[in-house]
Structures are given as C-alpha cells and as structure tokens.
Amino acid sequence: xxxRKWLLSGxxxxxxxxxxxxxxxxxxxxxxxxxxxxxxxNTAANTADSKDTNSSAALDPFxxxxxxxxxxxxxxxxxxxxxDEGKSVEDNExxxxxxxxxxxxxxxxxxxxxxxxxxxxxxxxSSNNIPDAAIVNLTQFKSxxxxxxxxxxxxxxxxxxxxxLKSFYESGGDALKQLVETDGKIMAIPAxxxxxxxxxxxxxxxxxxDKLGLEAPKNLEELKKVARAFIEQDPDxxxxxxxxxxxxxxxxxxxxxxxxxxxxxxxxxxxxxSFPLYWLENEQGEVVYGSTQPETKQALQTMAEMYKEGLxxxxxxxxxxxxQPILDGKAGIFFxxxxxxxxxxxxxxxxxxxxxxxxxxPQADDGNYYAxxxxxxxxxxxxxxxCKNPEAVLKLINxxxxxxxxxxxxxxxxxxxxxxxxxxxxVFDNVDExxxxxxxxxxxxxxxxxxxxxxxxxxxLLKDDMNAIxxxxxxxxxxxxxxxxxxxxxxxxxxxxxPRLVSIMVGDRPLATDQNIKxxxxxxxxxxxxMSSRWANLQKLExxxxxxIIMGSAPIDSFDEFVTKWNKQGGEKILGEVAEMSK
Amino acid sequence: MYSKKNIKHYWLMMAPGYIWLTLFSIVPMFGIVMAxxxxxxxxxxxxxxxIGLENxxxxxxxxxxxxxxxxxxxxxVGKLIGNLIIPLIFALMLHELTIKKxxxxxxxxxxxxxxxxxxxxxxxxxxxxxxxxxxxxxxxxFGVEPIVFFGREDLFRPxxxxxxxxKGFGYNAVIYLAALTSIDPSLHEAAAxxxxxxxxxxxxxxxxxxxxxxxxxxxxxLGNVLNAGFDQIYNLYNPLVYSTGDIIxxxxxxxGLVELQFSLATAVGLLKSVVSFILIVxxxxxxxxxxxxxxx
Numbered sequence: 072x073x074x075r076k077w078l079l080s081g082x083x084x085x086x087x088x089x090x091x092x093x094x095x096x097x098x099x100x101x102x103x104x105x106x107x108x109x110x111x112x113n114t115a116a117n118t119a120d121s122k123d124t125n126s127s128a129a130l131d132p133f134x135x136x137x138x139x140x141x142x143x144x145x146x147x148x149x150x151x152x153x154x155d156e157g158k159s160v161e162d163n164e165x166x167x168x169x170x171x172x173x174x175x176x177x178x179x180x181x182x183x184x185x186x187x188x189x190x191x192x193x194x195x196x197s198s199n200n201i202p203d204a205a206i207v208n209l210t211q212f213k214s215x216x217x218x219x220x221x222x223x224x225x226x227x228x229x230x231x232x233x234x235x236l237k238s239f240y241e242s243g244g245d246a247l248k249q250l251v252e253t254d255g256k257i258m259a260i261p262a263x264x265x266x267x268x269x270x271x272x273x274x275x276x277x278x279x280x281d282k283l284g285l286e287a288p289k290n291l292e293e294l295k296k297v298a299r300a301f302i303e304q305d306p307d308x309x310x311x312x313x314x315x316x317x318x319x320x321x322x323x324x325x326x327x328x329x330x331x332x333x334x335x336x337x338x339x340x341x342x343x344x345s346f347p348l349y350w351l352e353n354e355q356g357e358v359v360y361g362s363t364q365p366e367t368k369q370a371l372q373t374m375a376e377m378y379k380e381g382l383x384x385x386x387x388x389x390x391x392x393x394x395q396p397i398l399d400g401k402a403g404i405f406f407x408x409x410x411x412x413x414x415x416x417x418x419x420x421x422x423x424x425x426x427x428x429x430x431x432x433p434q435a436d437d438g439n440y441y442a443x444x445x446x447x448x449x450x451x452x453x454x455x456x457x458c459k460n461p462e463a464v465l466k467l468i469n470x471x472x473x474x475x476x477x478x479x480x481x482x483x484x485x486x487x488x489x490x491x492x493x494x495x496x497x498v499f500d501n502v503d504e505x506x507x508x509x510x511x512x513x514x515x516x517x518x519x520x521x522x523x524x525x526x527x528x529x530x531x532l533l534k535d536d537m538n539a540i541x542x543x544x545x546x547x548x549x550x551x552x553x554x555x556x557x558x559x560x561x562x563x564x565x566x567x568x569x570p571r572l573v574s575i576m577v578g579d580r581p582l583a584t585d586q587n588i589k590x591x592x593x594x595x596x597x598x599x600x601x602m603s604s605r606w607a608n609l610q611k612l613e614x615x616x617x618x619x620i621i622m623g624s625a626p627i628d629s630f631d632e633f634v635t636k637w638n639k640q641g642g643e644k645i646l647g648e649v650a651e652m653s654k
Numbered sequence: 655m656y657s658k659k660n661i662k663h664y665w666l667m668m669a670p671g672y673i674w675l676t677l678f679s680i681v682p683m684f685g686i687v688m689a690x691x692x693x694x695x696x697x698x699x700x701x702x703x704x705i706g707l708e709n710x711x712x713x714x715x716x717x718x719x720x721x722x723x724x725x726x727x728x729x730x731v732g733k734l735i736g737n738l739i740i741p742l743i744f745a746l747m748l749h750e751l752t753i754k755k756x757x758x759x760x761x762x763x764x765x766x767x768x769x770x771x772x773x774x775x776x777x778x779x780x781x782x783x784x785x786x787x788x789x790x791x792x793x794x795x796f797g798v799e800p801i802v803f804f805g806r807e808d809l810f811r812p813x814x815x816x817x818x819x820x821k822g823f824g825y826n827a828v829i830y831l832a833a834l835t836s837i838d839p840s841l842h843e844a845a846a847x848x849x850x851x852x853x854x855x856x857x858x859x860x861x862x863x864x865x866x867x868x869x870x871x872x873x874x875x876l877g878n879v880l881n882a883g884f885d886q887i888y889n890l891y892n893p894l895v896y897s898t899g900d901i902i903x904x905x906x907x908x909x910g911l912v913e914l915q916f917s918l919a920t921a922v923g924l925l926k927s928v929v930s931f932i933l934i935v936x937x938x939x940x941x942x943x944x945x946x947x948x949x950x
Binding site for chain 1: 694695696697698712716717718776777780781784785786800802804805806807891892893894896897900908909911912913914915916918
C-alpha cells in the first residue's frame with residue numbers, strides 16, 4: 072500500500088516538473104542567456120587578445136578578419152517564415168556568406184516573435200543585458216543613450232562604413248545629424264528611409280468610382296460626396312446596404328502619426344492644415360505643438376460631422392483589424408503610405424476586382440496637398456559600449472548593402488530572403504529612392520531608358536524591378552489599373568515582385584508626379600528630457616480627447632479644456648525644450 | 655499516519671512550487687528599491703541615484719492616477735462578486751439537473767473558454783460585439799441602431815466583467831460542485847420524506863451545506879481587489895474607454911515598457927502591492943474568524 076502511494080506521488084511530481092519546465096520556457100531561456108553571456112565575455116576577451124593580428128583587415132569596409140570575430144545579436148522572427156530544408160535563422164546561407172567574406176560569427180542571444188519584440192528589447196535595456204548591437208526605435212535609442220549603454224560609433228563609422236552607407240547618411244542632411252549625433256559624436260547608425268514612407272495619401276476603389284460615374288474627390292466636400300455615394304449606392308452591387316466609406320485606425324493604431332500612418336486619418340487633418348504630433352513654427356516665429364492648434368479643432372469638428380453621418384468607419388479605434396473590411400471588399404477609401412501597395416497586391420491574389428488607386432487628395436482650401444513628413448530615420452542600429460568590435464557591426468551592414476541585389480538575383484537564401492535570414496536586417500535606402508525608381512521604371516517601359524545604361528551602384532533593387540515590370544505589365548503601359556497587370560501567366564513574380572511594383576507605380580505616383588504637394592516637417596523628431604517622463608500621460612490625454620470628439624461622446628469644446636490641461640501637465644515645459652533643441 | 659517517513663514525498667511534490675515562488679516572486683522583490691531611485695540600468699540597482707519619494711510625488715500629481723485606481727477597484731470588485739455568484743448559481747443548477755447524462759457535456763462545454771488566452775478571446779469578444787457582429791445583428795431585428803460596444807465608456811466595464819465571468823465560470827463552478835457532492839444525501843432523503851420540495855431543500859440543506867466554502871472563497875479573493883486583469887483589458891481597450899477602462903497594470907505597462915520609465919512604473923506597482931498586502935492580511939484574519947481557515 073505504502074509503496075503504491077510513493078509511486079503515485081512520484082509520478083505526480085514528475086508530471087508537475089514536466090508542466091513546470093514546459094510553462095517555464097522563459098526561465099530556461101534566461102538561463103541559457105546567462106550562460107551565453109558568459110561565453111560572450113570569454114570570446115570577447117579572446118578576440119581582444121587577437122585584435123592586434125586583426126587590426127589591418129579590421130578597418131577596411133569589406134576586410135576579412137584573420138581570426139574569427141563573434142557578434143552577439145538578437146532578432147525578431149516571424150514564426151510563419153519558411154526556411155529551406157535544413158536551414159534555420161541560426162544556420163543559413165547568409166550567415167555562411169558572412170563567415171566566408173568577413174569571418175564574423177553570429178550568435179543570437181534570443182529571438183522573439185515580432186509581437187513580443189518591443190517588450191523583449193525593453194526588458195533587455197532595463198536589465199542592462201543588451202547584445203553587441205541591436206535595431207531599436209527612437210525612444211529606445213535615446214533611453215539607451217541616457218543610460219550610457221551605447222558606444223560612440225564615430226570612429227568606426229568614419230573608418231569602416233562603406234561609401235554607400237555614407238551616402239545614405241549624407242542624404243539625410245542636418246535633420247538626420249540632429250537625430251543621431253550628440254556633441255558631434257555618432258551614437259547610432261540610422262536606417263535612412265525613403266521620404267515617401269513618411270507621407271500618407273488617399274487610396275480609393277477606382278472600380279467603384281467608375282461604376283457610380285464619379286471622379287476621384289479632390290477636396291473635403293467632394294470626399295464627403297463620394298463617401299456618401301459609396302455607402303448609399305451599393306457600389307459592390309450585391310443589393311445589400313453593407314459598404315462603408317472611409318476606413319479608420321484599429322484599436323492599436325493612431326488617428327495621426329509622424330510617419331506613414333496606415334489607416335490613420337492624417338490627410339483629413341492636413342486638409343485643414345492641421346498636423347497633430349508635429350512641432351511647428353507659427354506666424355510669430357514661436358514653436359507650437361500641432362495637436363493643440365485651432366486648425367486641429369476645426370479638423371476634429373469636420374471629422375465628428377463625418378463620423379456622425381456614417382462616412383467614417385463606425386468602429387474607428389475599436390476595430391480589431393482595419394485590413395479586414397478592405398479584404399472583404401466592403402470599404403472604398405482609406406489613407407496610407409506608398410508601401411500599402413504591398414498589402415493591396417496581396418489582396419489582388421485572392422480577388423482581382425478591387426482596383427485601388429492612390430491620390431494626393433483631399434487638398435486644402437488653397438489647392439495644395441499638405442503632406443506631413445517623417446523623421447529621416449526611425450530605426451537605428453545601436454552598438455553596445457562593451458562591444459569589442461564595433462566595426463564588425465558596420466561590416467555586416469556594408470555587406471548587406473553591397474550584395475543584397477546580387478543575392479536576390481542568384482536566388483541565394485530565397486526562403487525566407489534577407490529580411491528573415493540576415494542578421495541586423497533593416498531597410499537602408501536613399502531618401503529619394505522610390506521617386507527615382509518610379510521615374511526610371513516609367514522611362515524603361517516607354518523605351519526611353521535601356522537597362523544597361525542605368526547605374527545600379529546605389530540602387531539595390533532597381534534592376535530586379537526593371538526585369539520584373541517588363542514581364543508583369545500589359546498594354547497600355549502607362550495605365551496601372553489592376554486589369555493591366557498580367558496576373559495569370561507570371562507565376563512566382565506575383566508573389567515576389569508585384570507587391571513592390573504596385574507600391575512604386577501606384578503608391579508613389581502622387582509623390583513622384585503631383586505638383587501640388589507641400590511637404591511639412593517637424594522642427595524636432597527626438598525626445599526631450601521632460602518628454603521622457605510626461606509624454607505617456609500627455610499622449611493618453613490627447614488620444615482620449617480626439618477619439619471622443621470624433622465619435623461624439625465629448626463636445627468639440629472639450630478641445631479647449633484639453634489644450635489647457637496639456638500645457639499645464641508639462642506641455643509648456645516641453646515646448647520650451649523643443650524650441651531650445653530645434654534652434 | 656503522520657511520521658517522518660511518509661512526509662518526504664510531500665516536500666518533493668511541493669518543491670517545484672517553491673522554486674517557482676522563489677525565482678519569480680521573492681527574488682524580484684529586491685527590485686522595489688527602483689521606486690525610490692532614478693533608475694539607470696547601466697548603473698544597476700546598487701549605483702542608481704536615490705531620489706526619495708519623488709516618483710510618488712509625481713504619481714500623485716497626475717490628474718488621472720485617481721481615476722486609474724478607481725477603474726481598477728471597480729472592475730476588480732465587479733469581477734470578484736460576479737465570479738462568486740454566477741458559478742454558484744450555475745453549480746446549483748447543474749447539481750439539480752435531472753437528466754444526469756447532460757451534466758458532463760455541459761460542464762465540458764462551459765469549461766472551454768477557460769483554456770483560451772485573452773489574445774484569442776479578445777478577438778472573439780470584439781467580433782461578437784462588433785458592428786457587424788451577432789449581437790448587433792440580433793439587436794437590429796428589434797430595430798435598434800448598431801451600437802459600437804467597445805467605444806462606449808459606460809459599457810466597457812460591464813463588458814469586461816461579463817466576458818471575464820464567461821471565461822471563468824465553468825472552471826470556478828468546479829469547487830462548488832465538489833462542495834455540493836460532499837453534502838450527505840440522507841439529509842435530502844429525510845427532507846423529501848418530510849415533504850420538503852426542491853426549492854425548500856435548496857434553501858435549507860444545500861445552501862447551508864456549502865456556506866463555509868462560499869464565505870471562504872469570498873474572503874480569500876479579497877487579496878485580488880487590485881488585480882483587474884491586465885491581459886484581458888490590454889486586448890480589449892482603446893483610447894475611447896481610457897476613462898473607465900485604464901487600470902493600474904495597463905498604465906504601468908505604457909509607462910514602464912513603452913516609454914521606459916522604469917522607476918515610475920515600479921513606484922505605481924509598489925503602491926499596488928502594498929494595498930494588496932494589507933487586503934490579504936485582512937482577508938486572512940477574516941477567514942480565520944468566520945470559517946476557522948488557517949494556513950500557518
């Protein structure tokens with residue numbers, strides 16, 4: 072009897088242990104983390120010893136280390152990505168290439184799902200357990216700098232950055248320097264983004280417009296009329312009253328942003344010359360905050376009226392996912408940046424009827440389309456101050472920039488591509504990359520440019536784009552409606568190239584061709600001292616007030632109360648700091 | 655029975671729990687000193703500068719911190735009461751069910767949502783109460799205009815409390831069902847012979863029989879009054895319902911992990927822990943007084 076009891080409790084214990092270890096994945100992780108950190112210390116010490124032998128090759132942008140150098144990195148990884156048989160994120164063609172060309176070995180301290188990334192990296196910062204280098208956002212970069220966790224990358228950048236990387240850095244101008252340099256020291260390597268990514272524009276169902284005999288709406292009044300028609304006149308022709316006008320942001324999205332804000336209502340603000348979240352100079356030359364200006368109040372009032380009439384998504388800011396009504400063919404208008412073309416092209420594969428086209432509308436009263444522009448970079452490669460080989464980080468970026476196009480061409484590591492397999496992958500680009508691509512692709516289609524006459528040295532993907540567009544595009548070559556793409560016989564290209572081409576040719580057409588676009592920049596994109604303690608709270612106040620005004624649960628006059636509160640709760644102090652910083 | 659020999663395996667069974675408690679609850683407790691520092695991770699908790707009560711002062715100077723505490727308590731108390739009463743009613747109904755064959759299938763069915771995380775359930779709930787969701791379709795039959803449920807401040811708390819009860823009542827009913835089966839059936843038989851109907855027996859036998867369990871559970875859950883459920887609210891809330899739905903945990907999350915204000919977030923978390931501690935001690939004393947329940 073006793074024996075059996077022992078056996079039973081033993082069994083239960085084992086089972087409990089099993090569940091505990093299964094659930095305690097995190098703990099096991101952090102354990103191995105600690106272990107790998109120790110080895111990090113060891114290898115770092117080793118490489119420090121061997122640094123002398125390495126020094127000659129070390130500073131050359133593409134020089135190969137004689138002794139292997141180990142970099143400890145972290146990354147986010149989409150769990151749905153498919154790697155080729157036998158390959159993984161920790162063992163793939165790109166890592167082999169890095170080892171072969173640079174003699175750098177990559178060790179991942181941890182890998183997280185994209186959804187957990189921010190949380191994971193924040194925890195790494197708070198526990199001072201940061202890798203040799205990482206890709207972070209502006210808030211994280213500035214915090215790490217404040218906490219003195221970052222290396223001064225000036226010397227490494229000057230000696231080891233390739234010419235292409237340096238040209239990207241220069242293309243960002245003073246605004247970029249202001250963002251990453253402190254007292255002339257480069258504290259992070261910015262991933263410069265195409266200018267186009269900062270601008271939102273109107274995407275509209277051209278097939279619905281045609282069906283109802285309407286034109287693309289140029290201003291707010293016309294936009295209201297079209298949205299009304301989309302709701303009332305059954306554009307999808309199913310006999311049901313189930314279509315909506317303008318899609319709004321989901322519960323995790325924002326009404327407006329400082330970047331290309333997909334599903335945001337930024338152009339509706341801009342049509343009133345209102346730029347929430349932007350630091351602007353008023354007519355008296357004072358620094359003001361866009362969200363608290365009278366133009367913003369007007370914009371909110373217009374939106375509240377539109378919402379009440381049902382022209383804007385009823386489930387604005389409540390919706391779980393704003394893409395769903397678009398995929399379901401229920402929505403006719405939304406706002407988003409050029410790269411929304413990637414999403415649209417994915418939808419084409421399922422249902423090729425919706426013909427989405429992009430316009431720099433609605434214009435303000437003066438006939439201009441005001442586009443708020445993003446910071447010249449919003450992701451940064453930061454280097455740990457204890458990293459023994461900061462130049463190795465730059466070499467990784469150099470190699471990616473130089474060889475990415477070649478890898479795409481030869482099909483190296485095609486699954487899952489550089490974004491899934493290359494360490495420290497982020498998009499580095501010329502600020503005007505997309506407009507240049509639009510221009511050259513157009514000329515190429517018209518036969519004005521030959522593929523051999525184009526200089527691809529600073530354009531990573533253009534050659535591939537040119538080859539693909541020849542195969543994908545049908546006559547007439549200057550009309551980019553969905554019916555004029557060859558969706559039947561293009562095989563893989565629909566997955567690999569169509570999304571980018573739609574993004575460029577449809578999504579960037581406004582910025583590349585529209586003469587009435589006025590670009591609006593913020594005076595300051597960084598974070599001031601007071602912002603780091605008060606911003607979360609001020610943002611809460613702002614988001615809550617704006618959402619309530621639009622959805623009618625607060626009167627428009629609560630805007631004035633918001634302005635008073637905002638100033639009182641730290642806003643005034645922040646304005647002073649921003650004025651100081653932007654001088 | 656009670657001898658040194660057969661006590662060892664009890665310890666063995668408890669070991670995983672103790673290891674877990676030490677690693678995740680006792681060791682991190684040293685981190686609370688961050689609440690009194692201007693914490694800088696590069697310096698660590700030993701070298702970060704001390705700033706006394708500055709974080710607390712700032713916390714109380716903020717307009718909405720009171721509202722955040724009120725939201726937390728209202729939602730948590732609502733859940734606490736609902737999670738006590740609904741499972742009890744459900745357990746009683748299940749117990750009284752005459753078709754015994756149905757008991758198990760029903761129990762399994764209502765048990766299901768308990769196993770889903772709020773990330774998934776959040777989406778489901780949002781869709782059920784969406785403008786095109788089943789609830790609004792049903793209402794439209796009666797001519798009611800579509801309601802944006804999760805955009806309404808006045809509806810957010812009931813929805814959160816309701817969906818939490820829905821998720822947990824199958825699981826919570828288990829304890830009551832166990833207590834119900836422990837009631838001596840001969841009492842029921844005797845009462846039936848004396849002419850007591852079903853309802854009379856419920857009032858005079860069943861309810862007094864499980865009274866101690868109900869009181870005990872009620873008192874012990876007092877310690878959770880400041881836990882309004884981060885996972886759930888984080889997956890359901892939006893800026894429109896901040897005024898009724900922003901709780902301490904979501905506030906700490908936004909301040910601490912999104913804006914990286916570690917010290918301030920710790921200060922708020924510490925205040926929450928202190929209040930919870932007082933409540934737990936009180937509830938333990940009450941449990942001892944009313945039901946003779948003792949752990950130590």
